[in-house]
Amino acid sequence: MKKIIEPCGLHCIKVHHMGVTLGEQVILEDVNMHIHCGTITAIIGKNGAGKTTLIRALLDDIPHEGQIDFRDTENGEIKKLKIGYVPQKLNIEKGTPISVYDLIAGYQSISPVFWSKKRKLYEEIKEVLRVFDAEELIDKQVCNLSGGQLQRVLLSMALMDEPKLLLLDEPVSGIDQNGMERFYRTIDYLKKNFDLAIVLISHDLDYVRKYADKVLLLDKTVIREGTPKEVFSSDEFRSVFGVRGE
Amino acid sequence: MSTFFTEWLQYGFMKNALIAVLIITPLFGILGTMIVNKKMAFFSDSLGHSALTGIAIGSVLGMKDTTLAMVLFAVVFALLLSKLAEKATTSRDTLISVFSSASIAIGLAILSKGGNFSKYSGLLVGDILSITLQEIFYLVIIFVVTLIFWFVAFNKLCAESINVTLAKSKHIPVKLLETMFSVLIALIVMLSIKWIGILLINALLILPAASARNISENMREYHLFSVIFSVFSGVLGLMISYYTNVATGPMIVLIAAVIYFATYIYGRRFE
Numbered sequence: 001m002k003k004i005i006e007p008c009g010l011h012c013i014k015v016h017h018m019g020v021t022l023g024e025q026v027i028l029e030d031v032n033m034h035i036h037c038g039t040i041t042a043i044i045g046k047n048g049a050g051k052t053t054l055i056r057a058l059l060d061d062i063p064h065e066g067q068i069d070f071r072d073t074e075n076g077e078i079k080k081l082k083i084g085y086v087p088q089k090l091n092i093e094k095g096t097p098i099s100v101y102d103l104i105a106g107y108q109s110i111s112p113v114f115w116s117k118k119r120k121l122y123e124e125i126k127e128v129l130r131v132f133d134a135e136e137l138i139d140k141q142v143c144n145l146s147g148g149q150l151q152r153v154l155l156s157m158a159l160m161d162e163p164k165l166l167l168l169d170e171p172v173s174g175i176d177q178n179g180m181e182r183f184y185r186t187i188d189y190l191k192k193n194f195d196l197a198i199v200l201i202s203h204d205l206d207y208v209r210k211y212a213d214k215v216l217l218l219d220k221t222v223i224r225e226g227t228p229k230e231v232f233s234s235d236e237f238r239s240v241f242g243v244r245g246e
Numbered sequence: 247m248s249t250f251f252t253e254w255l256q257y258g259f260m261k262n263a264l265i266a267v268l269i270i271t272p273l274f275g276i277l278g279t280m281i282v283n284k285k286m287a288f289f290s291d292s293l294g295h296s297a298l299t300g301i302a303i304g305s306v307l308g309m310k311d312t313t314l315a316m317v318l319f320a321v322v323f324a325l326l327l328s329k330l331a332e333k334a335t336t337s338r339d340t341l342i343s344v345f346s347s348a349s350i351a352i353g354l355a356i357l358s359k360g361g362n363f364s365k366y367s368g369l370l371v372g373d374i375l376s377i378t379l380q381e382i383f384y385l386v387i388i389f390v391v392t393l394i395f396w397f398v399a400f401n402k403l404c405a406e407s408i409n410v411t412l413a414k415s416k417h418i419p420v421k422l423l424e425t426m427f428s429v430l431i432a433l434i435v436m437l438s439i440k441w442i443g444i445l446l447i448n449a450l451l452i453l454p455a456a457s458a459r460n461i462s463e464n465m466r467e468y469h470l471f472s473v474i475f476s477v478f479s480g481v482l483g484l485m486i487s488y489y490t491n492v493a494t495g496p497m498i499v500l501i502a503a504v505i506y507f508a509t510y511i512y513g514r515r516f517e
Contacts, residue, residue, distance in 0.1 A: 059415040085415045090408050096283060097462035103408065106401040107416055114279075114400055114469040141463050 011037040011070070013081060013165055013197055018066035020050070020057050027053045030221050031066070035197045035214075037164065040187060042202045042212035042228075046240055049218045051201045055167050058199075059085055070164065084163030084196075086154045088170075090142065098142050101125060104157045128156045132186060148179035155186065159194070166190065168200045180204065184211045205232070205241075254488040262382060263374045263494070267480040269385045270438050271450075273392055275476030277434060278455030279468050280400075280427070284407045288339050289327070290431050291448040292346030296323045297439045298353025301366065306356060317436045323349065324432040328425060372443025372495045374484070381440075388437050395430060399423060404465075446495045453502035454479065460506070460513035475505050 015033040019026070028050045035041055043051050057064035070081035092098060102113045104125045111118055122138070129135040132152035137145065145153065158166055168187070175183065184207050191198055202208050208215060208228055215231040217224040217240060224236040231237055254260050281290055297316050304315025327345055331338045357366050406413040406420045413420055439447055458471035483498030490497070 056411060059411060061411045061414045083415060085412055087409045087412050092408060093285075095459055097459055097464055097468040098404075098408075099464035102404075102465045106404045106408075107412070110398075110401060112397050112400040113404070114465040115397070117466065139464070 011164060011195070011197070014069040014071070015058070016066050016069065018054070018057055018064060018068075020053050020062060020064045022062075026220065028057065028064075028220060031218075032222065033199075033216065035165070035199060037195055037197045038191060039213040040191050040198045040200060040211055041214045041216060042200050042208040043216045043218055044202055044205065044208060044231075045218035049240075050220055051218055052169065054218065055085075055169065055199075055201060058165075058167060059083060081165055082161055082163045084158030084161060084166045086151075086158045086166070086168040090150070090154075092143050094143050096141070096143050099139055100129070100137050100142055100145075100153050101139060103142050103153070104128075104160060107157065108160055125156070125160070128159055129153070131159070132156055147175040148182060151175065151179075151183055152186070155190075159190075164196050166196050166198045168198065170200060170202045170204065180207065187211065251485075254485060259375050259377075260484075260488060262377050262379065263484055264481070265382055266374055266377045266385060266441055267484050267498075268477065269382070269389050270441065271454075271476040271480035272473045273389055273434060274438075274450050275454045275458075275473035276392065276396060276469060277431060278451045278453075278476070279458070279465075279472050280403060280407070281431065281451055282455040282459060283404070286431075287448065287452050288342050289428070290435060290451050292327075292342050292349075293320055293324060293432055293435050294439060294444050294447045295346050296320050296349045296353075297369070297436060297444055298357065298366075299323075299349040300353075300436070301369070302353045302356035313436070313440075316439075317433060320432040320436045321429055324428040325425065328428050332421075369440065370443055370445050371493050372439065372441050372446065374441040374494045377441055384437055388434055392430060392434065395426065399426070403427060441495075442498075443495045446499050449499045450476070450479075450502065453499065453506050457502070457506040457509040460509035475502065475509075479505060 013033075013035040015031060015035075018028060018031040018033075020028040031054060033041070043054065045051055053062070056062045057066075058068065068081060090103075101117065101122060105111075105118065105121055106113050108125075109118065109121055111121075126135050126138055129138060129152075132155055134149065134152040134156060137149055137153060140149075142150070142153070170183075187198060187200065188211055190196070200212075202212070209232065212228050215226065215228050216222050217231055217234075217236055219240060223240075224231050224234050226234075255264065281287060296319060300316030300319030301312045303319055304312030307315065309315050323345070327342065331341055354363070357363050402413070402418045403423050405416065405418055406423055410420055435447055435451075442450055454476035455468075455472045457475050458468050462468040462471055479498050479502040483501050484494055486492070486501075487494040487497040
């Protein structure tokens with residue numbers, strides 16, 4: 001995994017006219033975003049505003065209109081965008097014999113995880129886990145991890161591919177206040193030490209105020225964007241959340 | 247004493263049965279791991295039940311060998327069910343239940359017409375002692391196909407079962423894999439059902455994997471234990487059934503069930 005100390009600031013990701021319609025219902029329309037590497041963009045909005053749908057559309061998981069451009073601003077070259085995704089939860093029941101190694105290796109390698117443990121891959125995974133102080137978890141069963149531990153494993157998994165864009169659904173359950181603080185500090189660390197842009201769905205406005213560089217207020221479309229201060233003091237914010245954020 | 251363990255193998259039909267067990271049980275052990283993880287136990291059970299309908303359709307069409315009809319019907323059944331479950335608003339297990347009971351009813355209705363059902367009742371418990379070399383050959387083919395599929399697609403199948411969105415973001419063909427897996431289960435269940443029996447086939451798919459789950463921490467242990475338990479129950483069950491004159495299928499499942507309870511108790515020790 002390549003690690004550079006400063007994000008280069010030369011990559012930008014543009015989302016043009018993203019729209020999602022399910023049957024008759026318009027979930028998202030004309031969403032435009034402009035994201036730079038080395039920044040955290042928080043997406044906020046009420047339940048049903050389309051936050052998760054936006055992430056799924058960005059991942060190409062659901063049919064959508066619009067497109068994503070990934071450009072190197074230095075030479076204007078258009079590249080294929082590698083996206084890392086951190087889901088909110090996994091479909092792993094208690095008692096399932098999947099270790100952290102199995103989980104990550106299964107997505108990384110074609111060598112079947114039920115057959116053998118690859119020494120080299122094992123070391124690579126351990127190295128990424130080390131970034132999040134989670135290397136001792138590598139042989140633990142995924143279903144026995146705490147909420148915070150799982151979150152760190154999932155972040156490691158997303159970083160394995162050296163993504164240029166990291167999409168996250170903020171954890172909502174199984175993490176206490178300390179865990180949340182730690183989660184946001186980790187995200188902040190990633191922003192400062194890796195060459196990637198971070199887009200995060202957030203439910204906790206206090207953390208958004210503290211850590212986000214840019215905020216998008218979503219309600220079917222982007223109804224307000226700017227710095228946390230600008231968005232929180234806007235009329236749009238008040239009409240969505242009922243109070244001013246300031 | 248030494249002849250005690252080999253005596254049963256002097257008969258040709260027992261040898262064939264042993265070969266069949268040595269092919270079927272590892273297959274069931276392997277597939278079971280994913281069926282249990284993906285919570286598809288009810289799906290494989292209802293596939294087993296659809297065998298009756300397949301045979302009924304085959305006999306109505308005047309086919310001499312109803313196996314082909316059975317296999318084809320099961321594949322269609324599996325495809326239809328996955329397609330509907332994807333779109334349906336009802337929960338998956340309700341849908342499977344509806345399909346399963348409807349297909350049993352159709353099968354029983356047709357096969358019992360004229361009071362002839364007793365001819366087919368053997369299918370309920372199966373008879374592995376009647377397997378022929380040609381039928382063993384079919385099992386070998388499906389064994390090889392499954393192994394290839396498992397080595398090529400296991401990681402992706404597992405990834406898809408853990409989180410669909412994440413799997414799709416890694417360009418894993420989620421739908422194709424699900425379909426292939428369902429069809430594979432259908433094929434294996436149908437090709438083994440005559441030997442294990444409709445009533446017991448699902449037990450043999452689920453029990454070894456469920457037992458392995460009780461004591462495994464990772465995928466390697468899970469597969470290893472599941473295959474060992476499956477083969478062990480199969481061979482021991484066959485042997486005991488010879489000496490006790492009890493039907494083979496139930497004996498195999500009984501042993502698998504004992505292993506399940508033993509591993510359950512053993513696994514709880516650590517909690």
